[in-house]
Amino acid sequence: xxxxxxxxxxxxxxxxxxxxxxxxxxxxxxxxxxxxxxxxxxxxxxxxxxxxxxxxxxxxxxxxxxxxxxxxxxxxxxxxxxxxxxxxxxxxxxxxxxxxxxxxxxxxxxxxxxxxxxxxxxxxxxxxxxxxxxxxxxxxxxxxxxxxxxxxxxxxxxxxxxxxxxxxxxxxxxxxxxxxxxxxxxxxxxxxxxxxxxxxxxxxxxxxxxxxxxxxxxxxxxxxxxxxxxxxxxxxxxxxxxxxxxxxxxxxxxxxxxxxxxxxxxxxxxxxxxxxxxxxxxxxxxxxxxxxxxxxxxxxxxxxxxxxxxxxxxxxx
Numbered sequence: 001x002x003x004x005x006x007x008x009x010x011x012x013x014x015x016x017x018x019x020x021x022x023x024x025x026x027x028x029x030x031x032x033x034x035x036x037x038x039x040x041x042x043x044x045x046x047x048x049x050x051x052x053x054x055x056x057x058x059x060x061x062x063x064x065x066x067x068x069x070x071x072x073x074x075x076x077x078x079x080x081x082x083x084x085x086x087x088x089x090x091x092x093x094x095x096x097x098x099x100x101x102x103x104x105x106x107x108x109x110x111x112x113x114x115x116x117x118x119x120x121x122x123x124x125x126x127x128x129x130x131x132x133x134x135x136x137x138x139x140x141x142x143x144x145x146x147x148x149x150x151x152x153x154x155x156x157x158x159x160x161x162x163x164x165x166x167x168x169x170x171x172x173x174x175x176x177x178x179x180x181x182x183x184x185x186x187x188x189x190x191x192x193x194x195x196x197x198x199x200x201x202x203x204x205x206x207x208x209x210x211x212x213x214x215x216x217x218x219x220x221x222x223x224x225x226x227x228x229x230x231x232x233x234x235x236x237x238x239x240x241x242x243x244x245x246x247x248x249x250x251x252x253x254x255x256x257x258x259x260x261x262x263x264x265x266x267x268x269x270x271x272x273x274x275x276x277x278x279x280x281x282x283x284x285x286x287x288x289x290x291x292x293x294x295x296x297x298x299x300x301x302x303x304x305x306x307x308x309x310x311x312x313x314x315x316x317x
Contacts, residue, residue, distance in 0.1 A: 032163070033057060037170055037178030037197050038068045039136055043163035045156055053180045053286060054223050055197025062148045065223070066160075069141040069196045070169060076139035083114035083133050097121065098129065108162055111135065115161075117154075130157050136166035176200065180221045181259070181288055184312035186305040189217055198223060202309070204294075204302060212244070213273065215294035215302050217309060225285025235264040235279045238289065245270050245293070259288040259313045274299040278310050288315050 033048075034041045038055050044066060048057040056067040071079075082089050083103060090100045093116075100118040107113070115132045127145050134140040142164065146152045175194035185191060185202055192203040199220035203209075209216075226234050232253065240246055248270035256265040256278065263280035275293040290313060292299060292306040299306075 035068050037175045037194075038070055038140075039138065039166045039169045040068050040140060040142065041165045041167065042066075042142075043160055045152055045160065047151075051197075053198060053221055055178065062151075063224070064147050064152060065145045067141075067143045067145065067196055067223070069143075070138040071141070071195075073135070073138050076133070076135045079133055079139055079141075080114060083116060089116055093118070106132065106158055106161055108134070108164055113161065130154070132161050132164075134164065134166060137169035140166065181219065181313060181315045183219055183309060183314070186308040186312075188302060189215075189305060189309065192216075196223075204298075213295035213298060215292060215298050215306075217290065217292045217306060219288070219290045219309075219313060221315065222285075222287045222289070226281060226287060228281045228283055228285050231262075231264045231279060231281045234281055234287070235266055235277060238279065239266065239268060239275070239277060242275065242291065242293075244273060245275050248275065258290070258310055259315050260317070269296060272296060276303070276306060278313075280315075282315075288313065 032041055032043050033050060035055055035057070036050065044057050047059045047061060048066060049060070051058040051065065054067060055069070056065055058065045082092060086100065086103050089103065093100050098118055098120045100116055102117050104115050104117070105112050106115060111134065113132050113134055115130065117130050119126045119128050127147055128149050130144040130146070132142045134142065142161065144152070144157050172191060172194065175197070176191060178197050179194065179200060180198060183200070188204045189202040191200060193201040195201070199218060202217040202219075204215040235253070236250070239248060239250070245268060248268035250266055250268045253264065253266040256263050258265070258278040259280040261280055261282060263278055265276070265278050267274065267276050272295060273293060274296040275291060276299065278290040279287060281287040290310050292302070
């Protein structure tokens with residue numbers, strides 16, 4: 001059985017979420033939820049239920065969500081530095097398209113929990129975001145992503161956060177079991193980490209690669225739908241949003257079978273690094289994506305293993 005995350009876990013860049021709203025309202029609360037595959041339990045406003053595609057809760061009526069991401073406990077100090085400096089937070093999250101507007105703290109069970117609040121534009125509007133950083137066996141990021149601020153307000157969110165309790169962190173094997181897809185690893189890759197209950201990181205090395213040149217594989221199931229009409233276009237857009245490959249030159253693109261149906265496969269290079277990407281967008285728009293990247297020669301040596309992993313990916317219908 002895999003042990004829980006330690007300081008030997010590979011590092012990974014994660015996009016964070018936050019919320020801000022100035023309205024005041026009273027909301028009723030549902031029973032306490034234990035978030036599967038995490039150490040988190042909390043009371044959530046009415047309308048939320050356990051999500052099936054990520055670690056957290058979802059409101060099926062308006063699309064709002066509460067997401068939970070757990071990182072190695074060693075990451076807490078680094079993240080706390082970001083949360084404690086509003087200017088640093090603004091600059092960092094602006095690169096993710098998130099506008100941080102203010103920060104604060106809330107007392108939860110004897111712990112002073114830092115929070116960040118802001119918003120992110122989306123087609124046709126924006127989503128208000130509110131994120132809290134807890135310390136337990138792991139560093140825990142709880143994000144409220146709210147589409148209807150008149151129903152779910154800051155006071156409602158703070159009441160929910162005040163109810164948070166943290167139990168023992170799940171093992172890596174338990175987190176893998178909660179993923180919304182199945183897969184099989186292939187040498188030299190091994191399971192390195194699970195993030196947010198919706199993605200898994202496979203590494204070809206032990207510990208951490210500070211150079212970013214050693215091959216890694218990431219498999220992810222989307223949290224929200226994208227247009228399913230032009231998979232090739234979506235594939236290119238996702239590539240351009242991948243750090244280090246924003247200006248990558250696409251070397252090839254073709255149709256393949258992946259994740260249970262027709263998909264797009266592409267290869268691209270940028271500054272001595274290569275990325276390969278498999279993307280399937282089913283009719284519901286909730287895509288499954290596999291990317292592998294690293295130094296060009298290193299990636300070329302493991303392409304057969306990447307292909308084997310890609311063939312194993314299965315998504316329940």
